[in-house]
Amino acid sequence: MTVPAKLAGFAATLVLLFGAGALAGGLIDPDRDEPAAAHGAAGSEEIAHVTASTPAHSGSRPDAAHAGAAHPVRGLAVAENGLRLVVATPDLRRDQSQTLRFRVADEHGDTVRDFDVEHTKRMHLIVARRDLTGFQHLHPRQDADGVWTTTLRMAAAGSYRVFADFAHRGEPTTLAGDLRVDGAADLRALPAPAATAVSDGGYDVRLDAGRIRPGREADLRFTVTKDGRTVHPEPYLGAGGHLVALREGDLAFLHVHPVGDGRFAATFPTEGRYRLFLQFKDAGRVHTVAFTQEVR
């Protein structure tokens, strides 16, 4: 390889790594249940303060099964709490609208039909590639036979995790499985931690968190601005915003919804880096922004 060729390759790598940060927020599909609207819609200069104060393990309720598990790590197993995630269509094609079909089976293999409403929905489905790009948050429809379906479009090839987040008979559960999108995967390095990020739709979001230690409740405060003006998000899923945190390395899942104004209380179970996906609603549509958060 000649020197100029090497340099060109080096430059291309830099561009890729750089692009990863810029793309991170752009790979996100808005919630399918929300009315679509154009990106960069005008008139969104109202203010929003996305804040929340719910522990990261907010889904967990005090019950016998969880007693003593202060900060349970969720979303690492395909089966838990006597329930199993069965994905009928784990192989997907890139860049095509297709149907994802899955069910939750009980200990006898029977399809579970009764789910509790949590955050206004009976099923929350999160999709993310192993490199923490390609985040999607969907709300599937349930057929009479209990099978869940949703339309899914995967922009990039690679190995993905799919998280089914729900509650059944009062027990919050997050089951996760693999999805494969055929083709060469252009995997990205996790962007470095930064206090600001730009969402899809061009909202500037600032995260004030301070130093976060493992196992201790941390305050997360998000401030959303558009064209320099503070934005006050509209209700989304019964709250002022929605936050998912995934741990780098194994994609352990923390699901947090905001309560009230001003702060987010989240407990990160271990040291390491996490990717935070904040979703907020403004001007009738849901926007997503991602941050890398270090815990040490």
Ligand SMILES: [Cu+2]
């Ligand atoms: Cu949801």
